[in-house]
Amino acid sequence: MAQxxxxxxxxxxxxxxxxxxxxxxxxxxFIVETQEQYxxxxxxxxxxxxxxxxxxFKTEDTVKISFNIESREFxxxxxxxxxxxxxxxxxxxxxxxxDRNDPGLPTDLQPLTADDVNGDKDDLPF
Numbered sequence: 589m590a591q592x593x594x595x596x597x598x599x600x601x602x603x604x605x606x607x608x609x610x611x612x613x614x615x616x617x618f619i620v621e622t623q624e625q626y627x628x629x630x631x632x633x634x635x636x637x638x639x640x641x642x643x644x645f646k647t648e649d650t651v652k653i654s655f656n657i658e659s660r661e662f663x664x665x666x667x668x669x670x671x672x673x674x675x676x677x678x679x680x681x682x683x684x685x686x687d688r689n690d691p692g693l694p695t696d697l698q699p700l701t702a703d704d705v706n707g708d709k710d711d712l713p714f
Contacts, residue, residue, distance in 0.1 A: 590673075594652045595620035597645050598629065614639050620653065634672045641675050652676040 601617040616639045622628045632653060634642055645651070654674035659666055 590654060590656055592652060592654050593620065593622065593630065594650065595622045595627075595630070597647055597649045597651055599647065600642050600645055603639060616642050618642055618645070620651065623650075630670065632670045632672050634675075638672050638675070644677065649677055 598619045598621050601619070603614060603616045605612070605614045607613070614636060616634050617631055618634065620630050620632060622630065632655060652675070653672055655670045655672045657668065658671055659668045661667075
């Protein structure tokens with residue numbers, strides 16, 4: 589189940605490494621605060637090559653995270669991971685004020701006139 593979340597990086601936790609049955613592994617957790625009316629703190633896990641992406645983060649950076657939710661059982665207890673598969677940074681400008689040069693914004697908008705609002709202008713083709 590793929591999900592997305594945008595938030596502010598609060599903390600990047602220390603990297604963890606080890607050896608398992610499939611060889612070497614590395615994992616790093618980081619905490620993001622959501623940008624809602626009532627912000628929530630969420631812990632994400634980056635594995636393998638995604639760990640190197642975290643080295644460029646600074647506290648207070650705004651990021652957009654794409655992740656999968658996974659649960660697993662161990663000794664009768666269930667654990668849930670939010671595993672990151674894509675991280676986008678550099679969103680601070682767009683979140684705060686928007687970028688007028690953003691190609692996603694229409695550039696040919698015209699202001700409404702009184703004729704448009706009152707319906708006096710008849711430009712229907714029939």
